Amino acid sequence: MAKHMSRLTPLAAFGLATTMALSACSGSAPTPAASRDLGTPVAGKIKPGSLKGTTLTFASSGGIFQDGQMKSVWNPFAEESGATMQQDAFDPAKTKAMVESGQVSWDIVDAASIQGTMECGTTYQKLDKTQIDFSKIPKGLLADDCSVPSILYGDILVYNTALFGANPPTSFADFFDTKKYPGKRGVNMTTHVEPEILEIALQADGVDPSKLAPADINQAVNKYKSLGNNLVGWTSGAQAQQQLESGEVAMSIVWSGRGFGAAKAGAPVAPMWNQWKIMTDSLLVPTGVKDPQAAFAGLNYFLGSEQQAKSTEATSYAPVNIDAKPNVPEQTAKWLVTSKLDSGTPRNAKFWRENFDALTKAWGDWVTGN
Incomplete structure (x- = not known):
């Protein structure tokens, strides 16, 4: 709930x-x-x-x-x-x-x-x-x-315009590139992760989300692990929004409604629509x-x-x-994401229905340290 x-x-x-x-x-x-x-x-x-x-x-x-x-x-x-x-x-x-x-x-x-x-x-x-x-x-x-x-709505990359306004990120690969775009990254670290989070990591590696294989699950988890100390987890939408508002993170993968909430509160943030996950x-x-x-x-x-x-x-x-x-x-x-549908992709529903238990275990083992 x-x-x-x-x-x-x-x-x-x-x-x-x-x-x-x-x-x-x-x-x-x-x-x-x-x-x-x-x-x-x-x-x-x-x-x-x-x-x-x-x-x-x-x-x-x-x-x-x-x-x-x-x-x-x-x-x-x-x-x-x-x-x-x-x-x-x-x-x-x-x-x-x-x-x-x-x-x-x-x-x-x-x-x-x-x-x-x-x-x-x-x-x-x-x-x-x-x-x-x-x-x-x-x-x-x-x-x-x-x-x-x-x-x-969507899972989208939201970035700090005070840091990257002149050179904004243009792909999910930029989210994981902490040399070109230094700073902390906000990520949903609840045990009940949404499949879109893993598809984002895979798209950053050039994987087509419509052509997933079971081995891709561990690849996605390892992609987030690669952020190391630059990764800052959030476990609620309110926390994700607060991280953006406070400047704790330079970028975050958040629900679009929470990115809007941060912008409405006055935070210097903007969405990246070149890639986003339709939800x-x-x-x-x-x-x-x-x-x-x-x-x-x-x-x-x-x-x-x-x-x-x-x-x-x-x-x-x-x-x-x-x-x-x-x-x-x-x-x-x-x-509002309505006019951005051409640049977004929906989750691979068939794949995740068949492999959701594997996703839950792989992600849960990581975030709980098992």
Whole structure:
């Protein structure tokens, strides 16, 4: 849970969300899913009143981030569809326990995308893609058969412009070149590392992330080891941001939202977009929900351009609908990844699904000193 929360910016800080009803509906029985005709799905649209009598529960990251999701998407969805929306704080272990016990009380969850990749078809059910309009999602963001991208951000190289403004880094190889670019390097040193971190090291060595082999895992770990005393670990997004703000590190690989947070706080930092790792969080439907059709209708509504624009305005994360036009300050716009997709690469989802245990062991053994 903490890992999933820690990427959030100050505009999306973690706080426990208590379960609460967000819109009331009449006491009439819900329309049976088999008799509903929701029509051809169009992202952001729902037939008025079509889910009257239905209750859905959304579990997400809590705090201001989840409040933004509720205000920009789920409150309007409830009003238009006639459904009652409830919310709770997401916990991956609790989701798994619900599914295993057959007592699933969450209908849609917002999780780290690796969870959809690793647990598609088990904890999370495969989507009925005839009920969701994916046509406005950028190519490459659909990593598996269970996930709908909810926010768009990235693992990026952020550097100190006071040190390197006249000669900025232009590749991940520069991150590891402490002779040309002297100074400390910030790196995510949690045991639950994201695969993107290893792909960054491999790209620095010229390895194509779409053509990975098991031996590449140790190569990536050794690449970080090569930084020696220049490596400064961080274990939360807040710590990563503070390292940039204080000048403790000259460069860092951070979530784009944390780089933006440092810049907004006045730190002399800038992103490198020549290479970056495309990342999303995912909306997922737990296996065993009582009304999958209603959950899929919610996912379809979430993907609308208006909903995505308002969500970006509320959370500072980039929209996942190519037609969304959020009204954000100029500084925020510079850090949104939407217009930078051509220079980014997504994780090799198939490889990491097959080799995630090896990644976890190799990285965990290193950061814990085993």
